[in-house]
Amino acid sequence: MVAVTSRRRTLAGQLLVLQLAIIVVVLVAVAAVSLAQSAATFNRVEGRRVAALGEELAVSPLLRDQLNQPAPAEAIAPLLQNTLIRSGVTTLTVANERGRVVSSTDPTLVGSPVVLGDPQVAQGRSWFGELEVDGSQELVAQVPVLGDRKGENLGRYLGVVVVGEASPTWSERLVGASSYLLTYLGIASGLGVVGSWLLARRIKRQTLGLEPREIAGLAEHREALLHGIAEGVIALDPQQRVTLVNAVGRRLLDLPEDCLGRSLRELRINGRLRDVLAGTGSGPEARDQVVVRRGRVLVMNRMTVRKDGRRLGSVTTLRDRTELARLEQELGSFRSTTELLRAQTHEFANQLHTISGLIQIGEHDEVVRYVDALSRHRASLDLTVTSRIHDTAVAALLMAKSAVAAERRVELRVSERTGLDRLPAELSADVATVLGNLVDNAVEAVAGGREAAGDPAAEQPAWVEVELRQDAASVEIVVRDSGPGVAPELAQEVFTHGFTTKAAQGGERGIGLALTRLVCHRHGGEVAVTNTDEGAMFTARMSLPPSVLEGAR
Template sequence: MRFPALRRPHSLAGQLFAMQAVLIAVVVAGYALFTYVSDQRQAETAAARQATAVARSIADSPSVRSAIRSADPTARLEPYALQITRDAKVDFVTIMTPTGIRWTHPDERQIGKPFLGNIGPAQHGRTLTETYTGTLGPSVRAVTPVSDGGRIIGLVSAGITVETISERVQDQVTALLGVAGGALLLGAVGTYVVNARLRRHTHGMNATELSRMHDYHQAALHAVREGLLMLDGHYRVALINDGGRELLGVDEEEGVIGRSVADLGLPAPLTGALLSSEPRVDEVHLTASRVLVVNTSPVSGGEQRGTVVTLRDVTELQSLMGELDSERGFTQALRSQAHEAANRLHTVVSLIELGRAQEAAEFATAELELAQALTDQVIAAVREPVLAALLLGKAAQANERGVELVVSQDSRLDDGLLPESLSARDLVTVLGNLIDNAVDAAQGGPGARVTVTACANASEVVLRVTDTGPGVDPAHADLVFQRGFSTKPAGPGGRGLGLALARQAVVRQEGALTVAESDGDGGGGAVFEVRLPLRAACPVPEGGVR
């Protein structure tokens, strides 16, 4: 046995079209009925006024009074009444005695018979209007007295039959039905056009499907960990999920929906990317505490309807990459040192084979003393193992690039002094990027040297990196910490990220990072100073930073 396939419910646009069509039809029909009843009443009222005017005009006519006083009123009044009936467009004019005996009537057989209707008010000098069924059928009539010297000498009645009134209304009803049909047709066409547009926007889905899609949309929106931001055509926030609020540092209570991106207080480069009409693919941007990968895409549909923005947090990844770069540099330095050690060993062996044992011993001892002196200097000044390893690696890297890296005698950073809140990762990020930047600046200059000072006490940790490079233009003192700023040509991976990451780590630790011109023995160059609060400050050495 086969069951008939279930019919898919009509789309939301189709349901609305049916409802609106029925509603328009009911409204038009109701209006037509109301207008018909109203026109009928108005026609009866107009007929009563017309009959009253005709009756009073006849009653006020001197010729009518004269004819009533004549010997044969009917002979003189009947032609007059028939002419008035034709000219005034009424159905009958009856002139009668004060007691109601007809002198005139459209039907000659009714002359001399009593008038059918109420004549009491007219006999007392008042005009009466009523709807009454007489010899011609139901009619709207008026009865008024004919007075002569204060005495009532006759009565006049003029009327219009209900059938005639209905014929007059019928013409109006025909026009009304035409207008109603036109209104119904116009309303149907307008409704169809509106609902056709609605059908395109809802993709032919019905109310149940739209509701289900909304539920899935909300569940998916808040389930994803990545940030999702939707902007309208005017770059106002139309939608943002929980991840987006967290990554952008926006509180739910701030009422973000409807606000422009420019009013969210985001960093200028990130705001510029969100306001751009061009798509952005995997751009790295920094906020106060995060490194974000931003992708933007305009909403498709043939017109600029808005922008979809996705945000990914790569703060941890970027920090790990920084540590990995440091470790890779340290490994390369060790490999380079191993290569140099092999060269030195071959040199020592060759000197021994040539019978120059004393010179071989002096050569080997001098190299060992130099390497051990550097290691001893670093270990004595910085006993924090991660930073000590970083400095040794950076010293080897700098030496390969023709730059001397010196640890200042004012340095003192013991192991265990730093609290858990100040992670070694942040220190590596800050100091490693500052040293790399200083080596880049000093490289190629005469007497190229980078001096590092690291000290701490119960109040704060102070890190200073001084180079012998060209220094920093005071006008760029703030720009150097922005992502993308660099005075050197950009490589394949881009430049201008190291100092920005360093500043971000400093801000995360509620510290301060500044840059100034060096006044030390190197003559020129820049000095970067980091102060990370702990709990009296590290003394600045006399004679400036070395």
């Protein structure tokens, strides 16, 4: 196999041989055209000359007087011989009116019939063209001899003068033209060889020294790689036109089949997705950029392609993180439960320490009052939540979030306008997901805003208020807080990029709000954020499924 591969011609060698073959064919064609033109020129020039020579002999008085005499050859032969020597033609022949040769520079023709190129020659018309004479091709002019005396001989056909010039063969023409034709062919061959060599070098340089079989192998491997990996791949040129995309990338970005060669603007890719693909928002090298595209959470990595300092474009890989985001959300629920248990443990430990201290100092009555106060507070919170929220999963979530918020010195309130009935299991889980994300972001914003002020223990109103409303067609979740609010320019970006409310302070915190928006969209709703005089207000709305609506009727 190695020996066979080594005997194969390289791409440069194949191009050189092909170019030389083309040059040889072209040169042969040029030589043939040149010889054909030479033959046409010979016929045109020599044809006029032999015709003029025949006309000169045909009007000779000697020829006219002696042509029909008993022995015309004795008088005409010297005239023909002198004319042959002077003109350099091949043959001169004179025939009488009966078509018999009476005199010729070729004695073998005397007495033989003359072959007329055109029957109208006997009627007084001249003719010239090619005829085969004794096996050789000749350019022949046939001029009639007409009487010039008055009476019956005036204009009468007396005979014919035949002037023949042997046509050169192709080899003779080639030898005659070799003095310049070979020079031209040599120059053209030299230029062709040099041009072919330069072209071969240029193509080899452009193909990075790869041979055709190697290029074909790379193309096959590239196709297999692009369509075999589970991630999406999209490549853009410097003008932001799509030059390559695999099936996964086309599906994740929802691109048409004919997307190759079209720009991002033509494909209607705008906003955050366009910024990441074009590198305008995240820089030339983007790592793990989160983008939401038509219900999918995509993680994108972009790399700029350069060669010899020249920017060739960019390649971006895409991963569908939607399912992973849901798994992370479920994991977050377990983490939230752990935080709840830890917060409750911390709260119970403080309460037990207080009770233990009161017992140690003998304040037994104070212990009773303290325990009664704790019981009333817990009962009041439980009554407030359970009386207004009849869905146990959502109520339990609020109780857990209350303990976590209290640990961070944030008061979690339930609005008096809250009212929620029992929901189907799937909708209840999604409402809990949205509510949990919004409450976590609100608590983070409130506690973070107080810590940013420089004194976490400062007496500032730190609260988060939850309001759940249900009507005949939808469930609405409103979460207000006393935090710093959300910058107006980030009102939509917080959901697109996956920011928490800390985005107002410039920090990225995952994809919690992006997932919240996906859940709302899945239920035909929406989520939005506005700023109030006290802080931020997130409003999420989800439509009720038909089963709930039918049950309500």
